[in-house]
Amino acid sequence: MNERIIRGRIDRSGVLVSADTPLLRLQQRAGSGLGKPLALPHLARLVALAQRLHRDISRPMYTADDHSNIHALVRIAPDADGASLEISDWRTGPTIHPQIPVIADSALTRQGWTWECDQQLRVVALRAASDAPSVPAGWEGRSLSELFELQPDEDGRFPVLRALGRQSRFDGQRVQADGPAGRIAMTLTGEPQFDAAGVFVGFRGSAELAEPQAQAQAAPLPGAVLTDPAFGSLPLSDPQFGRRIDGALRGPLSRIIATAETISGQFDGPIRADYARYAGDIAHAGRHLLGLVDDLADLQNIERPGFKAAADEIDLGDLARRAVGLLGMKAEEKGIRIDAPRVDDKMPATGEFRRVLQVLLNLLGNAIRYSPENSQIWIRVDRADDRAMITVADQGQGIDADQQAVVFEKFERLGRTDSGGSGLGLYIARRLARAMEGDLTVESAPGQGARFTLSLPARD
Template sequence: MTLAGEALFDATGRFTGFRGSAVVTEAPSGGEQKTGALVDPAFGSLPLSDPQFGRRIDGALRGPLSRIIATAETISGQFDGPIRADYARYAGDIAHAGRHLLGLVDDLADLQNIERPGFKAARDEIDLGDLARRAVGLLGMKAEEKGIRIDAPRTDDRAPATGEFRRVLQVLLNLLGNAIRYSPENSLIWIRVNREGDRAMVTVADQGQGIDAEQQAVVFEKFERLGRTDSGGSGLGLYIARRLARAMDGELTVDSAPGQGARFTLSLPARDA
């Protein structure tokens, strides 16, 4: 495989990604080489439980979607010259849709992975306070765009726990992302860490519309989207998050009522500092 590309920068000189191509050179049994654009593998009749299914989804969709996003962002950012404002907006919409579809690919790959027999998470020594602050750092700009203030744990707020570092961060990003998505503008989201007995906990709370008892009963099931009908997510995030929590000997729960926001709490095995 040959990769070629160029770095892209916006008008302020900020790096925004790469634009390029991938070419695969095949060597058939006869020895003659064939060169061509990257060809996605066929799915055939593979079941979702087959480990190859997730890899083939990734190979078939991630590359083309990444190219669509990069091209649309280049057009939207007018890196190759000025264009009509409405065309730039259209390109921005295409890039946004591409990122949404790429998120669905990530969710499907995660779904296939966590439902694989024998799936286990690593047992890292982590600090829920540190991971909560990292999540805020990654999504803080998204919250600012809606005028939402995030009250994050202080630097000395610690909750030592055992769990896989990247998976715990993934769960927290999902919880915080949902809180931002479903919170009204100019509202507050707060995140707290604490310990109760042998459990370390982190709670993400918002001032959104809340979740009624009927929705709470199904909110962690596949394709449930907190009663929303917009295109903001796949409906797999909370299902994956709870499966990950349980794979780390933890739990993910919700406490809410209509009009009173929602509180999602991740608990994991605590450890001594």
């Protein structure tokens, strides 16, 4: 890397008042000079952006003259009299900074956008491909999580926030954004950017349109205008009710979680430890509410007349290991050991893959939530006649006979007042099991833990 720093100075009117030789030569080749407006369009836009935001920005600079293509990193520090420029890693020809891949127009063939943000996730560049939806107005300086409505992954996390803490690459960050024709679903991919001194300065990446199915979920629902824009007067049995709840709650909750995790992670600078903990509690509560939204959507779906589950060929041993992989970290936080089926423990069955995994995640999540620290959870697969079975057993406080009679009822939380769940998980899990021609049962006794067994049609 070329460590030489090339400096320049711009006054408040955009005039180049001083410049080291390489920058001055480039200015002259563009038909200008000292004491004249900056004639390099890309650099002039970055200077204007830094002055408008009233803060330092560090960005890649791409320009060219009759002699060569030039790639560099520029740091712009605005002040009351103009702005100072520090340009590093000045390269000519096709060579590009190894840590900052250029996203060419060919990367936008799926009708996407390219974007750049600083180390505080404030957007400093946004452009659309020729066949993509136009970018929204007023994006300059807005938070990435405000411009793009971040959606959590299956574990309730946000890849972009995790990458921010690690200053690493991320992909698969699902988002929604405002397009000219309404809401659009997209997927963000980003690469970290570093200045000449190796200091993290932000991300640069692409936003690609999601598949048509995801677009349909993001699009506003057709139909008559409702009295209440969020819920209206739709009955609970109407399929649009669950979708409107999901649309009205998921977006705001996702923004709350993203903001709280940003504060908790102290990405914008250090804060008091108790404030960081408060923000962490807010993020935790937000994820709990998102789980409730998921439960309500599932409840509305499974109680719809004619609901059916797919008949996939599955392996309960494989699904058990997948569930452990998704929730293993939560168990480790409590010192809980999970004894899962071995790789060669196979149990062929028939059921809808994602629904069976959903049931197992609910059972394992409950076992982790209500097990004491430093205890153990067992997951076993077995077969009895034409039934394939998987059992999740814990060392928790157990469930007495009276409670076992109601544990699968709707909104039943066995008298608990904590924020551990909605009281819908086991009800939904049993309904799903029976929709797949199976069942979900429990065996327990006070002080002896609980054993939940999912049975499904076996497959030879």
